[in-house]
Amino acid sequence: MTMVNANIAAPRLLLVAGGAVRQLADVLGKFGLSRPLVVSDPFMVSSGHIQHCLEPLAVAGMTPAVFSDTVSDPTDTVIEAGVTQIRAGNYDCLIGFGGGSPIDTAKAMAILAAGGGKMRDYKAPVAADKGALPIIAIPTTAGTGSECTRFTVITDTERDEKMLIAGLGALPLAAVVDYELTFSVPPRTTADTGVDSFTHALEAYVSKRANPFSDALALSAMELIGKHIRTAYAEPRNAAAREGMMLGATQAGLAFSNSSVALVHGMSRPIGAHFHVPHGLSNAMLLPAVTRWSLPGAEARYAEASRRVGFAAAGDTDAVAAAKLVTGLEAWNRELSVPAPAGYGIKEAEWNGKMQLMAEQALASGSPNNNPRVPSAAEIVTLYREVWTGAASNM
Numbered sequence: 001m002t003m004v005n006a007n008i009a010a011p012r013l014l015l016v017a018g019g020a021v022r023q024l025a026d027v028l029g030k031f032g033l034s035r036p037l038v039v040s041d042p043f044m045v046s047s048g049h050i051q052h053c054l055e056p057l058a059v060a061g062m063t064p065a066v067f068s069d070t071v072s073d074p075t076d077t078v079i080e081a082g083v084t085q086i087r088a089g090n091y092d093c094l095i096g097f098g099g100g101s102p103i104d105t106a107k108a109m110a111i112l113a114a115g116g117g118k119m120r121d122y123k124a125p126v127a128a129d130k131g132a133l134p135i136i137a138i139p140t141t142a143g144t145g146s147e148c149t150r151f152t153v154i155t156d157t158e159r160d161e162k163m164l165i166a167g168l169g170a171l172p173l174a175a176v177v178d179y180e181l182t183f184s185v186p187p188r189t190t191a192d193t194g195v196d197s198f199t200h201a202l203e204a205y206v207s208k209r210a211n212p213f214s215d216a217l218a219l220s221a222m223e224l225i226g227k228h229i230r231t232a233y234a235e236p237r238n239a240a241a242r243e244g245m246m247l248g249a250t251q252a253g254l255a256f257s258n259s260s261v262a263l264v265h266g267m268s269r270p271i272g273a274h275f276h277v278p279h280g281l282s283n284a285m286l287l288p289a290v291t292r293w294s295l296p297g298a299e300a301r302y303a304e305a306s307r308r309v310g311f312a313a314a315g316d317t318d319a320v321a322a323a324k325l326v327t328g329l330e331a332w333n334r335e336l337s338v339p340a341p342a343g344y345g346i347k348e349a350e351w352n353g354k355m356q357l358m359a360e361q362a363l364a365s366g367s368p369n370n371n372p373r374v375p376s377a378a379e380i381v382t383l384y385r386e387v388w389t390g391a392a393s394n395m
């Protein structure tokens with residue numbers, strides 16, 4: 001029997017409740033913090049959503065500065081601009097308010113401000129354990145789970161590479177998890193971010209680094225997401241569905257942060273870097289084909305995932321349940337209107353021309369090594385090819 005060898009890290013405080021963002025000033029107060037720099041994105045500011053974060057601070061007498069130059073798939077150059085703003089002020093914490101992009105930006109700003117140099121100096125497997133300032137994370141998508149992970153994903157603009165950066169410097173001190181903030185998320189982003197959460201839970205569960213802590217969280221997250229993803233997509237203001245998705249996203253974040261992601265994420269980051277497909281959408285494009293290919297490496301685990309998400313019945317054999325996971329994920333993609341790479345507007349010649357480089361970048365990230373079946377570069381290229389044609393036939 002293998003003995004457990006787990007190294008569990010989580011924020012010191014998770015405040016989880018509808019309306020919890022109104023207690024933001026109390027959360028800061030618990031840690032003696034009072035001079036935040038809020039990190040968000042242009043849409044959160046122009047749409048007024050940022051007020052959900054600024055108002056409770058204003059009531060407590062704080063008038064924080066806002067860094068809102070975050071871009072989706074945050075870049076090293078934006079992080080450098082953020083560090084300049086940190087150095088120009090007198091802040092005692094960063095509040096990441098928004099989807100995964102602003103939260104990841106805040107994390108990377110803290111890491112770069114602590115150690116200097118270039119963002120790529122912190123690329124995994126380097127341990128990015130130091131942050132100049134503590135992070136309070138407030139997710140407005142459900143989601144990346146970034147509010148409780150020890151990861152940040154930053155694009156190296158010179159090399160067109162989405163880098164995984166891992167360490168305690170990226171782990172928030174506290175998170176305020178308030179599903180009411182997600183009522184305004186449009187259906188496309190609801191689907192994409194929801195599939196991202198599901199992928200975190202599934203990959204944490206089948207990963208070679210899975211452990212009893214990550215397993216419990218991953219299974220619970222898959223059950224919640226399986227139950228609620230379609231309703232959250234179809235009925236944006238359904239509170240039960242939004243709450244279920246937010247709980248699932250946070251649990252999935254804790255799960256993969258204490259296990260790992262695997263081949264889907266390894267192959268997804270290069271698609272984001274080269275073709276600017278939203279992160280959850282590129283996961284969704286890959287998920288059925290990569291799961292089908294990976295099944296022989298962990299059939300019993302894929303089968304259990306399939307039962308928990310609700311695709312298979314309790315009495316199904318492992319072989320039947322595992323097969324139903326693949327067909328269930330294909331059905332999700334149809335119901336959630338996930339386009340094939342061609343449908344997203346990617347040119348076939350460009351896709352084919354990048355497959356070899358993307359396969360190398362996927363392997364170099366280390367994530368595919370945690371997959372229950374570890375591919376060669378040639379096998380990854382075959383999977384990219386299959387995703388092109390397989391997904392295209394779904395259109």
Ligand SMILES: NC(=O)c1ccc[n+]([C@@H]2O[C@H](COP(=O)([O-])OP(=O)(O)OC[C@H]3O[C@@H](n4cnc5c(N)ncnc54)[C@H](O)[C@@H]3O)[C@@H](O)[C@H]2O)c1
Nearest residue numbers: 043072073099100101140141144146149151153184185279
């Ligand atoms: N750090 C981690 O552990 C981790 C895990 C997975 C993914 N990621 C990274 O996170 C990023 C993706 O994050 P994301 O999927 O949350 O997308 P995002 O943060 O880029 O947001 C997507 C869009 O939704 C908008 N939006 C956000 N909240 C909204 C709301 N409440 N109402 C209306 N619109 C809203 C944003 O303004 C943006 O236009 C990627 O860079 C990905 O690589 C990080």
Ligand SMILES: [Fe+2]
Nearest residue numbers: 144196200279
């Ligand atoms: Fe992800």
